[in-house]
Amino acid sequence: MSENIEQKCLAKGVKLTDQRKIIAKVMSESNDHPDVDELYNRVSKIDPKISIATVYRTVKLFEESGILAKHDFKGGKARYEELNEGHHDHLIDVKSGEIIEFVDEEIEKLQEKIADKYGYRLVDHKLELYGVKKKS
Numbered sequence: 001m002s003e004n005i006e007q008k009c010l011a012k013g014v015k016l017t018d019q020r021k022i023i024a025k026v027m028s029e030s031n032d033h034p035d036v037d038e039l040y041n042r043v044s045k046i047d048p049k050i051s052i053a054t055v056y057r058t059v060k061l062f063e064e065s066g067i068l069a070k071h072d073f074k075g076g077k078a079r080y081e082e083l084n085e086g087h088h089d090h091l092i093d094v095k096s097g098e099i100i101e102f103v104d105e106e107i108e109k110l111q112e113k114i115a116d117k118y119g120y121r122l123v124d125h126k127l128e129l130y131g132v133k134k135k136s
């Protein structure tokens, strides 16, 4: 199992108040890329005294500390996930907002090929696919 956000904060010297600890815990347990409103909903159930402003500030702090990744998927609010070593891309259901994570070796290689063609060595990339579910 990977380290949780609380451990990462400790490792990076990010100070954790009790409220931040709750936000870190909820975020660690969320695998669905929540936005701040959704995260606030979850956090409120544990501690109703936490304000949405605190959630915003904490998420921003975690993002700036390299603990969370922020995604600005088009047509929606910024969504967050724990930044882990493993790379993956996203397929976004434009109707439900559901997010599917995937890694495709062919796409990875193809992107390197394109960068190479223009004389570049690829250091990072971001791929977002948007779709609607086919009727079966």
Ligand SMILES: [Zn+2]
Pocket: 033, 081, 088, 089, 090, 101
């Ligand atoms: Zn993801």
